[in-house]
Amino acid sequence: MQERLVDRRPEVPADQLVAQMVPPPMFDEVGFDTYIPDPNEPSQAAAVAAGRAFAGKVAAIHKATHKKTLFGKKKPAQGAGLYLDGGFGVGKTHLLASIFHSAPAPRSFGTFGELTNLVGALGFTNAVERLSANSVLCIDEFELDDPGDTMLVSRLLTELSAVGVSIAATSNTLPGQLGEGRFAAQDFLREIKKLGSIFDTARVNGPDYRHRDLPPAPEPSSPEQLVDRAASTPGASLDDFDALLQHLSTLHPSKYGALIDGVAAVLISGVHPVTDQAVALRLVVLADRLYDAGTPVTVSGAKLDEIFSQEMLDGGYRKKYLRAISRLLALSRFEVAA
Template identity: 80%
Template sequence: MQERLVDRHPEVPADQLVAQMTPPPMFDEVSFASYIPDPKQPSQAAAVRKAEDFSGRVGEIHRAVNKKGLFGRRKQLSGAGLYLDGGFGVGKTHLLASIFHSAPAPKSFGTFGELTNLVGALGFDNSVERLARNSVLCIDEFELDDPGDTMLVSRLLTELSARGVSIAATSNTLPGQLGEGRFAAQDFLREIKKLGAIFESVRVDGPDYRHRDLPPAPDPTSTSALTERAAATPGSTLDAFDPLLKHLSTLHPSKYGALISGVSAVYIADVHPVTDQAVALRIVVLADRLYDASVPVTVSGAKLDEIFSEEMLDGGYRKKYLRAISRLLALSRFEAAAT
C-alpha cells in the first residue's frame, strides 16, 4: 500500500532539538575550498575570505573563553559576529556551513525558524544555557518579518554573545533590491540594536545558482501518471494536496523534518494556489525541510511556481515565498532529471 505523509505522526523530544541543529545533509561535506566563486562576481571570493577569517576568530575566542584564570573562572569575552547579505542561491548557506564545520565543538546550525522553535520547546533560559556552551551559532535565513520573533532572537543572541558565543547569520535581499545591497544589512543591524556593533556585514552578489542554465518549472503530471510513478518509487509518499495541508496544521513546524524522515520522494496530487497565509507559511517550512533533505517533489495540478498567489507574493512574507518557490523548483527538476 502506498505510504502517505498524512499517516505519519512524528514526535521529537525537546532535548533532541539542540543535538539535531546541524547543517542539512547536502552541506555535510562543504568547505571554504569547495565554494567556487563566480569570476563575474568579485564579492563572492571576498566573502569566502571574510568567512575564513571569521572562522579563525571563532576558535580563538572559544579557546580564550574556556581558559580559566588564576581563580578558576572562565574569561568573560564577547563573541564575534558575521552577517552574509545577498540574494537567493548565491552560496551563503554553503559558507555558513563551512564556518560550522571548521569551528570547534560544541556548535549549532539552524534556520531562524528552527531557532524560534527551539526556544518555544525548551524555554528561553534553558535555550540560553544549552547554547552558551557553543563556540558558534550559525543562523540561516534570518527573518525580520515577525517583530515578536525578531525581538526574541535578538535577546537570545545578546545573551549568548555576552557569554562568548560567536554568531554567524545569513538572510536574503529581495530580487528587486539587489542593486540596493546595503538596505537588507541596515534592516538586520537595526533590528538587533544591542548586537549591531559586533556584526560585520558582508555582501554576496550573483544570480540564483539553482536557476542557472536550467529550464522553466516542469509541467505538472497527470494524477494517474503521478500515482503510477509513486507506486514505482520505493520509499516514496503520495498525498492529496488539501489533506496534506490539513495534516500540517496538526503538527508543530519543528516536527516537519521528522515527518519526511526516510522518504525517498514526495508526490502530491491536485496542487492549487493557496490563499490563506497560515497555510502558505506551513508550505514554506515543509519546502525548507524537503530541500534540506534533498527529497524530490512531483505534483499534479498547478505548477509549483504558481502555488502562492500574486497577492501573497506582494505581501510582507514575499521573501519566504520566493525562497520556497526557488527550492521547490529545484526539487522538482531533480525528480524530472531522474526519470
C-alpha cells in the same frame, strides 16, 4: 499500501532539538575550499575570505572564553558576528556551513524558523543554557518580517554573545533588491541593537545557481502519472495537497523534518495556489525541510511556481514564498532528471 505523509505523526523530544541543529545533509562535506566563486562576481571571493577570517575569530574567542586560570575560568570574551547579505542561490548557506564545520564543538546551525521553534519548545532560559557553551551559532535566512520573533531572537543572541558565543547569519535579500542590500543589513543590525557593533557585513552577489541555464518550472504530472510514479518509486509518499496542508496544521513546525524522515520522494496531487497566510507559512517550512533533506518533489495540478497566490507574493512574506518556490523548483527538477 502506498505511504502517505498524512498518516505520520512524528514526536521529537525537546532534547533532540538542539542535537539536530546541524547543516542539511547536502552541506555535510562543504568547506571554504569547495565554494567556487563566480569570477564575474568578485563579492563571492571576498565573502569566502570574510568567512575564513571569521572562523579564525570564532576559534580564538572560544579558546579564550573557556581557558581556565589559577583563579578559575576567565570572564567570557564577547562573541564575534558575521552577516552574509545576498540573494537566493549565491552560496550563502554553503559559506555558513563552512563556518560551522570550521568551528570548535559544540556548535549549532539552523534556520531562523528552527531557532524560534527551539526557543518555543525549550523555553527561553533553557534555550540560552543549552546554547551558551557553543563556539558559534549559525542562523540561515535571518528574517525581519515578524517583529515579535525577531526581537525574541535578538534577545537570545544578545545573551549568547555576552557569554562568548559568536553569531553568523545570512539574509534573505531578493535578487531584484540587490541595490537595497545595505538597507537590509541596516534593518538587521537595528533589530539586534546590542549586537550591532560586533557584526561585520559581507555582501554576496550573483544569480541563483539553482536555476542557471535551466528551463522554467516543469509541467505538472497527470494524476495517473503521479500514481504510477508513486507505485514504482520505493519509499515514495503520495498525498492529496489539501489533506497534506490540513495535516501540517496539526503538527508543530519543529516536527516537519521528522515527518519526511526516510521518505525517498514526495508526490502531491491536486496542487493549487494557496491563499491563506498561515497555510502558506507552514508550506514554506515544509519546503525548507524537503530542501534540507534533498527529497525530490513531483506534483499534479498547478505548477510549483504557482503554489502561492499573487496576493501572497505581494504581501509581507514575499521573500519567504519566493525562497520556497526556488527550493521546490530545484527539487522538482531533480526528480525529473532522475
